[in-house]
Amino acid sequence: MEEFGSFDDFSVEMGDFEVTKREDYHNCLWECTEGGSIDQEPVIHNGKILFGSFNRKFYALDLKTREPVWIFEAQDRIGLCSPSVYKNSIIVGSYDENIYRLDMDTGELIWKFRTQGEIASTGALKDGVYYSASRDQNLYAIDCETGELIWKFRTLKPNVSVPTVHGEKLFFGSSDRNLYCLDRRTGEVLWKFEAEEEIVVIRPLLVIGECIYVGTMGTMMYAININDGTCVWKKKFGDYGMTRGGVYLKGLIIQPTQGGFIYAFTPEGDIAWKVSRNETFTSVATDGENVYTSSEDLNFYCFDSEGKLVWKYKMEGPAWQPGLIHEGVVYVGSNDCFLYAFDAASGELLWKFRCPGSPISHPPIRSYFEVTIKHKKKDFEEVQDKKYDLKIAEEDGTSAYKTRMTYQVSTQYGAKGKYQIDSKEEAF
Numbered sequence: 001m002e003e004f005g006s007f008d009d010f011s012v013e014m015g016d017f018e019v020t021k022r023e024d025y026h027n028c029l030w031e032c033t034e035g036g037s038i039d040q041e042p043v044i045h046n047g048k049i050l051f052g053s054f055n056r057k058f059y060a061l062d063l064k065t066r067e068p069v070w071i072f073e074a075q076d077r078i079g080l081c082s083p084s085v086y087k088n089s090i091i092v093g094s095y096d097e098n099i100y101r102l103d104m105d106t107g108e109l110i111w112k113f114r115t116q117g118e119i120a121s122t123g124a125l126k127d128g129v130y131y132s133a134s135r136d137q138n139l140y141a142i143d144c145e146t147g148e149l150i151w152k153f154r155t156l157k158p159n160v161s162v163p164t165v166h167g168e169k170l171f172f173g174s175s176d177r178n179l180y181c182l183d184r185r186t187g188e189v190l191w192k193f194e195a196e197e198e199i200v201v202i203r204p205l206l207v208i209g210e211c212i213y214v215g216t217m218g219t220m221m222y223a224i225n226i227n228d229g230t231c232v233w234k235k236k237f238g239d240y241g242m243t244r245g246g247v248y249l250k251g252l253i254i255q256p257t258q259g260g261f262i263y264a265f266t267p268e269g270d271i272a273w274k275v276s277r278n279e280t281f282t283s284v285a286t287d288g289e290n291v292y293t294s295s296e297d298l299n300f301y302c303f304d305s306e307g308k309l310v311w312k313y314k315m316e317g318p319a320w321q322p323g324l325i326h327e328g329v330v331y332v333g334s335n336d337c338f339l340y341a342f343d344a345a346s347g348e349l350l351w352k353f354r355c356p357g358s359p360i361s362h363p364p365i366r367s368y369f370e371v372t373i374k375h376k377k378k379d380f381e382e383v384q385d386k387k388y389d390l391k392i393a394e395e396d397g398t399s400a401y402k403t404r405m406t407y408q409v410s411t412q413y414g415a416k417g418k419y420q421i422d423s424k425e426e427a428f
Helices: 025-029
Strands: 017-023 044-047 048-052 055-061 070-075 084-086 089-093 096-105 107-114 124-125 129-133 138-143 150-156 164-166 169-175 177-182 188-192 206-209 211-215 219-224 231-235 247-249 251-258 259-267 271-276 279-284 290-295 299-304 309-314 324-326 329-333 340-344 349-354 372-375 393-395 398-402 405-408 416-420
Touching: 044 324, 070 164, 124 164, 150 299, 177 290, 206 247, 231 349, 247 279, 259 279, 279 324, 299 329
Parallel strands: none
Antiparallel strands: 017 372, 044 048, 048 055, 055 070, 084 089, 089 096, 096 107, 124 129, 129 138, 138 150, 164 169, 169 177, 177 188, 206 211, 211 219, 219 231, 247 251, 251 259, 259 271, 279 290, 290 299, 299 309, 324 329, 329 340, 340 349, 372 398, 393 398, 405 416
């Protein structure tokens, strides 16, 4: 086992410790408060830019005046589920467990579909059917015209991944670690592939040739045959967090990781280049020439197809969804409550629109897990140093300790864990 950190005057045997992860990734990620933050990729249609906010409101702005044409208010946060355009309407899900269809011109409600869980991922729309995952452990197929259920498919754990439609197949990953392939018209399982870690993907998966490419919460990237679900190859990239979804640019898959890397690799899995920053990269977007992404360091970046920095802009908060590139402008919402519009070539800020409300309370991606350290009760109290202020709770002959950590996730996600105690923070 690797060392947790440097303890000059506090020495114990690492074999006496057990490190466990508090709960699954999907339960930690969406524990955030209401506010004006924007965690959606907007859409543009008929001169309007449309997006939702954690302040419960969905906005339709006039692109020329940047003034609201209409605002729809849900019963809870509207985030993570980016809107889809169907005819002259918008379909979008909310944390209030509903999926809404709204009139594009007026914002009036056409129908709503009730689930039993938060809608925390973007849906897929194909041939008049809207496919949406819910945290009630179901994937739903809904008739876009009527809002009626066509079929639903239940998994073993909550679903927060974006479904991907390819031909007559529908693919989606689940926190139960399975990648499912369904017949999109009937919901029948064609095959499923079990990964080593949770599959939580916030962008549609890439299908290139006969393979679909899926990353996991751990370090693993898989290339899976779309016809029978067999693994063509699997490789480890970075330290952890392949959940953000990639893009395909000039023969390369561009994949961000939550460990602070962007990898560019061939469909065969060979790395062409990588970019590193100190903080988590979020989702990526491309206009066919450049790659656009945000980071927990608050910068919005533009890289060329070889990984060279073109420009960056410092925002007041991180952005979790990729930018929408439309007619030479990049539109991106941020945790700082602003929707930004950048010149795609230069990075010049053209305008920004603020949603009322304070930024949501959203933990850094690196802190999505609470780690519990347990050890066998020996003579630990005799060597305890007061500066650590560890609070001992007697329970069945053991003592439980909780401390804040900055770490690179492993436990069940990898063979070796890499943990580093931040000694500047007090234990609790």
